[in-house]
Amino acid sequence: MTRTAPAPPFPRTPAQADAIRVAVSTVIFTLRRVPDSEAVHVVLPLVRRTRDPHEGLWALPGGWLDEVESLDAAASRTLAETTGLSPSYLEQLYAFGAVDRSPTRVVSIVYWALLRADEIADGSVENVEWFDATRLPQLAFDHNDIVEYALWRLRNKVGYSRIAHGLLADEFTLAELREVYEVILGRRLDPANFRRQVEHSGTLIPTDRFRTGSHRPARLYRYNQDVELADRGPLGSRD
Amino acid sequence: MTRTAPAPPFPRTPAQADAIRVAVSTVIFTLRRVPDSEAVHVVLPLVRRTRDPHEGLWALPGGWLDEVESLDAAASRTLAETTGLSPSYLEQLYAFGAVDRSPTRVVSIVYWALLRADEIADGSVENVEWFDATRLPQLAFDHNDIVEYALWRLRNKVGYSRIAHGLLADEFTLAELREVYEVILGRRLDPANFRRQVEHSGTLIPTDRFRTGSHRPARLYRYNQDVELADRGPLGSRD
Numbered sequence: 001m002t003r004t005a006p007a008p009p010f011p012r013t014p015a016q017a018d019a020i021r022v023a024v025s026t027v028i029f030t031l032r033r034v035p036d037s038e039a040v041h042v043v044l045p046l047v048r049r050t051r052d053p054h055e056g057l058w059a060l061p062g063g064w065l066d067e068v069e070s071l072d073a074a075a076s077r078t079l080a081e082t083t084g085l086s087p088s089y090l091e092q093l094y095a096f097g098a099v100d101r102s103p104t105r106v107v108s109i110v111y112w113a114l115l116r117a118d119e120i121a122d123g124s125v126e127n128v129e130w131f132d133a134t135r136l137p138q139l140a141f142d143h144n145d146i147v148e149y150a151l152w153r154l155r156n157k158v159g160y161s162r163i164a165h166g167l168l169a170d171e172f173t174l175a176e177l178r179e180v181y182e183v184i185l186g187r188r189l190d191p192a193n194f195r196r197q198v199e200h201s202g203t204l205i206p207t208d209r210f211r212t213g214s215h216r217p218a219r220l221y222r223y224n225q226d227v228e229l230a231d232r233g234p235l236g237s238r239d
Numbered sequence: 240m241t242r243t244a245p246a247p248p249f250p251r252t253p254a255q256a257d258a259i260r261v262a263v264s265t266v267i268f269t270l271r272r273v274p275d276s277e278a279v280h281v282v283l284p285l286v287r288r289t290r291d292p293h294e295g296l297w298a299l300p301g302g303w304l305d306e307v308e309s310l311d312a313a314a315s316r317t318l319a320e321t322t323g324l325s326p327s328y329l330e331q332l333y334a335f336g337a338v339d340r341s342p343t344r345v346v347s348i349v350y351w352a353l354l355r356a357d358e359i360a361d362g363s364v365e366n367v368e369w370f371d372a373t374r375l376p377q378l379a380f381d382h383n384d385i386v387e388y389a390l391w392r393l394r395n396k397v398g399y400s401r402i403a404h405g406l407l408a409d410e411f412t413l414a415e416l417r418e419v420y421e422v423i424l425g426r427r428l429d430p431a432n433f434r435r436q437v438e439h440s441g442t443l444i445p446t447d448r449f450r451t452g453s454h455r456p457a458r459l460y461r462y463n464q465d466v467e468l469a470d471r472g473p474l475g476s477r478d
Binding site for chain 2: 019020021022065067068069070071092094097098099107109
């Protein structure tokens with residue numbers, strides 16, 4: 001690629017460069033069981049804003065894109081800086097660019113990831129709390145809309161394999177997997193139908209092991225590593 | 240939303256605002272039959288660059304995001320300005336932001352759309368030509384990568400209904416629909432399997448009309464309007 005020519009790639013609007021800035025934000029979903037309860041919620045970390053605009057409101061973890069880092073790198077860096085979280089994989093979700101989404105003009109490239117509960121280190125981080133994704137307070141900027149969109153994508157686009165890989169331990173029963181789906185979808189699923197769909201999907205592999213306990217033994221399954229986790233196609237590691 | 244506070248939403252890196260600019264580009268796919276041939280190609284319009292960098296190379300239609308327009312609006316405007324095309328619907332594809340994708344730092348929000356051949360006005364536009372998407376020359380910037388990604392998304396993510404709606408006339412035979420798929424996927428599909436999948440998808444509605452001609456009559460189908468064309472979910476008309 002030519003790197004010597006200083007001119008911009010398109011006819012330049014001189015005022016534009018100074019007026020539009022690029023930020024990244026990240027939606028991190030995980031599941032959390034309510035203590036002493038059967039209830040499981042989809043939760044995400046939010047960061048309390050310590051300055052205007054929207055000082056005191058909760059916002060998605062994020063920050064400004066640096067001139068010398070890729071979008072992917074900026075998402076990972078700002079997430080780690082604000083929450084201490086370092087998911088192994090962040091997927092780009094959508095670019096939000098409405099004119100009035102911030103007092104100044106900001107285009108936010110939003111990433112998302114699923115985390116297993118055991119990937120979250122113990123200990124609290126200053127100004128960070130986890131919230132039930134379906135019962136959020138008023139967030140800063142358009143972040144309520146962004147979470148709503150991320151939840152919608154989670155419900156619609158995520159296959160069995162990715163849910164299993166992203167939210168469950170290495171081995172799990174079909175009942176555990178079904179519970180994940182029920183939490184995400186917000187409704188009960190027929191166990192027999194669910195088993196049939198999963199078995200036909202080719203994304204799970206039955207093991208020889210069983211979960212034993214107070215119920216009858218339940219077979220453990222694992223994620224099929226041959227199935228691509230991230231459907232980024234030819235993007236590979238680029239952004 | 241608060242519109243009075245002048246401060247940026249995150250701690251500001253002062254150098255950042257001047258160094259990163261936001262552009263939009265659009266990939267428009269349509270099908271074109273090679274004259275006097277059975278061959279059909281996926282084609283897209285490209286614009287010849289008239290200035291550096293990459294003067295003389297072909298590039299995706301696009302331009303700078305204006306401070307007072309949404310991402311969607313910028314995609315529509317720049318596409319119309321460069322090619323004269325005005326698709327009824329553009330979908331955001333991906334934000335490309337590699338550090339070295341342009342001599343200056345540019346984050347490009349890429350949109351895409353499918354067009355029916357009859358939606359393209361006759362007459363040529365200066366510096367615009369249509370290219371076979373699978374046999375492109377070296378394009379400006381990372382635009383070969385972007386087209387490759389868009390083709391991959393077209394092959395993987397687009398359901399029967401959207402293909403039908405985006406590329407075919409209002410009524411079409413299953414053979415015509417299958418041909419569209421064969422062109423996009425680059426391989427033959429088994430007619431019986433294809434028919435079964437389409438009939439089970441619920442996205443097409445059989446009509447009482449038939450295509451007659453030299454072959455035996457073939458039933459015409461239409462797109463099921465009850466099925467959501469664009470799976471943007473809660474985004475609605477926002478961007």
